[in-house]
Amino acid sequence: MATQEQTLKPLTRDEVAKHNKAGDLWVIVDSIVYDLSKFGNLHPGGIGVLLDEEVAGQDATTVFYGLHRSEILLRPQYQRLKIGQIEGEKQLIKHMQPGDISRVPYGEPTWLTPEFKSPYYKESHRALQKVMRKFVDEVIYPDAQACEESGKRASKEVLEAMAKTNLNAMRLGPGKHLHGRELFGGVVKGEEFDYFHELVLNQEVARMGARGYGDGLNAGMVIGLPPVLNFGQEPLRSKVVEEVFSGQKVISLAISEAFAGSDVANLKTAATKSEDGKFWTINGTKKWISGGMHSDYFTVGAKTEGGLTAFLVPRGEGVETKQIKTSYSTAAGTAYITIDNVKIPAENMLGPEDGGLLVILSxxxxxxxxxxxxxxxxxxxxxxxxxxxxxxxxxxxxxxxxxxxxxxxxxxxxxxxxxxxxxxxxxxxxxxxxxxxxxxxxxxxxxxxxxxxxxxxxxxxxxxxxxxxxxxxxxxxxxxxxxxxxxxxxxxxxxxxxxxxxxxxxxxxxxxxxxxxxxxx
Ligand code: HEM
Structure with a gap:
């Protein structure tokens, strides 16, 4: 910002005041002079408001900030409107830069406020917060804002970048799956990763304000992969976990149905075992499955003879997903799933037969x-x-x-x-x-x-x-x-x-x- 201020032409307020009509229209916002002569007709708020005698040729800082988010002035297409700066004045408004901590009171939790101490956060939590905030601001935020609006899923670039930092693995929480892994280039060791590290990651993602996109950003994995990680059978377990951590495959948790939500014991989706015990055939439907549209695997709860059993069901013949339009963005990939006569090997069972309730509840x-x-x-x-x-x-x-x-x-x-x-x-x-x-x-x-x-x-x-x-x-x-x-x-x-x-x-x-x-x- 300093370099830009130096290169802008110095102008006086009297000079600016002469440019106060349609076709020759300048305004001052925070000491910077903008030439709106041509932009006036394209201005989303119309030209009329710019010709007001308190705006045209005048300092419009207060009125501008009463009507616009400051990020508008940072948009590349508006940089050419800047033609000068009022002589001897400096910009007083500081725009947030990627990675910045808010200076607004209560804008950050106390542990991130310089005057406050916290017994909970160590140096590695602080280091992780720094890199994660920058990563979210620079890599995820622009994609999030665009996709929240368009309804499209997170871009391949973002998903790949997340996998590279090992963010997918970290979002499953502390555990052996993190041991020996390089987390965010080594900012924190897998062995020392704890729930406060995870809290930091969760809160940094939530801060960006893109609710549907956030749920589409592998939130399904956070709930769908633990049953595989903790109850899956080898070698399928390791294969699926690595595919998901590396971003090649997506998984979601498919429990709730049109018939049952909080009362998971009353699901209608059912699985029957083949006579030789080598296969299961699953039939049923699932509803409100976050990330379901993007998923290659589904962790499914199904009724079996003596209770409920959890299975890993890969997308394939007989598995269909339909987009559900909820009140948030379709970037979440919320799905209605039909499972028709889907035959899966017994190795895809997660946890014991009839012991699925524990797998899911855990x-x-x-x-x-x-x-x-x-x-x-x-x-x-x-x-x-x-x-x-x-x-x-x-x-x-x-x-x-x-x-x-x-x-x-x-x-x-x-x-x-x-x-x-x-x-x-x-x-x-x-x-x-x-x-x-x-x-x-x-x-x-x-x-x-x-x-x-x-x-x-x-x-x-x-x-x-x-x-x-x-x-x-x-x-x-x-x-x-x-x-x-x-x-x-x-x-x-x-x-x-x-x-x-x-x-x-x-x-x-x-x-x-x-x-x-x-x-x-
Ligand atoms: C300095 C250059 C300016 C730029 C680049 C600019 C750009 C924009 C943009 C992009 C919008 C769309 C709304 C949004 O996304 O928030 C907007 C709306 C608007 N602008 Fe500007 N504007 C400028 C200056 C001004 C000034 C000086 C005024 C003074 C009255 C003004 C009055 C308005 C109004 C009334 C709206 C409609 C706001 C609403 O819908 O709530 N703009 N402007």
Whole structure:
């Protein structure tokens, strides 16, 4: 930015003021002079607003930032509009660069705020956060914004770049599968990777505000691959895990059906064993399968004689996927799947016959915790957007933030994001200090409550955010685009991985089970 300022022609405000009509139209935004003479007729907001006597030939900084996101001025096509800079003045507005930490209060969790300390994060968490933020900003974000809008899946380049850093493997959480792997070029050792490293990755992805795209970005793998990794039979297990980690193949979890959601024990998809026991034939349907449109493999739950069994079903004859249009982007690849007489070898069974419920349930805590990470971070992103907007938007001659009713909304929103992050970090610390079995025993209730509360708060935050942004919170482009998307999509977190009510009840039932029989009032 400094070089650009040096090369721009110095101009005075008096000179600029002479160019104040159609065909000869200059304006100043943050000390930079823009020649809008030709652009005026192409301006999406129309030429009329630019000819206003307080805009044409004048300093339009305040009015500009009341109407546009600052990223507009960074678009390559608008660089040619810059013709000079006001003599002796400097740009006061700092545009975020890839990898930057927000300086907006509460724009980052406290551990990323310079004045605050945290007992949870070590040097390797901080190093991972730095490279991941830059990677997301530079590699994923532009693709995410384009695909969220077009509905297309993440580009091959992004998926390949993710595989190269070993991001796919990291998103499955700590474990032996990471040992000996080079993570983000060696920023963190596979052996020391813990749940706080994973939290960092989840939150950095959620921060970019592309909900449908985010789910299409191998979120299906996060829930679909663990049953293969933990219960698959060799050599199929290693083959599939490597194919997915390296980005050659995509996997998703296919459990829910039109007939059964939270009550997984009532699935209708059924598997029958051949007489010689070498094959299974599967028939049924699956619904709302995130990433299903992009998947080569499906981790399927099916009814068997004595219960439920999990299978790895490859895409092939008899397996068909149809796009479901949900309220978020089709970039998520949400699918309806029909499985008609699909014959698979017995080696594709994941875990014991009739033991599928455990295979599926064993990953639920992790899945829900991943969603808590994302919900907490996207809620915070919304609070940051609202704070920026309320500080720069002028109403009745003052910033929106000068209104007490607006400040009261911020008090509620900020308290919610801080509370959720603090609880999330506390749960994450417990996860780091418990075996997987202990986590299932002790944290199912905590995580269920955390998810329930995070998504309830997200709903309340969405509501306040839309009211702060007004019509812009309902508009897909422009100032409020992230608010519009958040209010439209935050409900996904409230439903996926267990609806709020189901989770709340699960938490209470867990507590009841632990209630000592010998206590009295
Ligand atoms: C400095 C160069 C400018 C550029 C490159 C520019 C570009 C744009 C773009 C791309 C939009 C579409 C909306 C969006 O994506 O957010 C827009 C909308 C608009 N612009 Fe500009 N603009 C400029 C200056 C101005 C100025 C000085 C005014 C002063 C009144 C103005 C008033 C508007 C209005 C009223 C809209 C419609 C906003 C809405 O729909 O909420 N623009 N402009």
């Amino acid at each position: 990953n639920f805590n992790h899945e829900r915790w991943v969603m808590c990470c994302a919900s907490a971070r996207s809620s915070r992103m919304v609070v940051e957007e609202c704070l920026k907007w309320a500080a720069q938007r002028q109403v009745f001659g003052k910033p929106l933030l000068a209104q007490a009713v607006i400040r009261a909304k911020f008090a509620a929103m900020i308290a919610k994001v801080e509370a959720i992050q603090a609880w999330l970090e506390s749960v994450t610390y417990q996860m780091n200090n418990m075996t997987y079995k202990e986590q299932s025993r002790n944290l199912a209730g905590q995580i269920a409550f955390l998810k329930m509360q995070s998504t309830r708060f997200a709903g309340e935050i969405a509501d306040d955010a839309v009211n702060i942004f007004g019509g812009r919170g309902l508009t897909k482009t422009g100032m409020g685009k992230f608010i519009e998307q958040f209010q439209r999509t935050q409900k996904f977190d409230a439903i996926l991985g267990g609806a709020e009510e189901v989770l709340g009840d699960l938490g209470v039932r867990q507590a009841m089970r632990k209630m000592p029989k010998d206590v009295r009032l």
